Amino acid sequence: MDKGKIFRDLHASTFVMPNPWDVGTTKLLTSFGFKALATTSAGFAFSRGLPDGAVTFEAMIHHCREVTAATELPVSADLERGKGDSPEQAAETIFAAEAAGLAGCSIEDHTGDPDNPIYEFSHAVERVAAAVEAARALKHDFVFTARAENFLWGKTDLDDTIKRLQAFEKAGADVLYAPGLGDVDMVRTVCSAVTKPINIMARPGFTVADLAMAGVKRISLGPWLTNFAYGMLETAAREIQQDGTFGFTRAAMPFGKLQALFREGGAE
16 A cells, blocks of 8 residues: 555645644544644643744654554654754655655755744755755655745745745645745645645634635644643643533543444554
């Protein structure tokens, strides 16, 4: 079964791709009938008690192996800027991703440097081109997503974002992604400026129907499910500390349901 081909074919229509952050949430989300999953760099970092961006590439790849081993679904990975800054390291990122069992991955044009957060245009395009060349050299189909990160790092320049996405498309990226777009009109403008499938991260005010009408093919959740889970834990902790009550237990997933779900995976 070529999961890369299965994953690629999903982009013919609009689908939602949620983001688990560990093996347990991978199995839980798989049980709901989603067609594909994606890792979340922020969610995984938070699960390790680290801020987003602080996880090593080696740790991310190990995490990807655990996630792909826990589901039969195609999995794409948020691999941040990849193994390093150079085009050669972008290519190495693709080879490592494929070896981890992934059906696809994304690499972004964020540098990791707060003083200079976005790669210079030509260098960003060279990185994408190198990643595309590596993906095409693989034995199995592999869906490469190129990310333009302007809106996440204070550069709310839609024209430059579109310029980058168009260049990434020309370089051969399979899917294009500009996280942080603020409204459906922006999303529609981006979708109309390129021909490759667009991934959009869910946010308050967006609906699946609206994004599909705007031309979006893939909707990911990024860290939202992780943030929601931590928010519920915070609410429960505050209830215990402030009220001395345990009403939150009424909304907890039943122990037996979790036991049954994870029993299917067998013992380690």
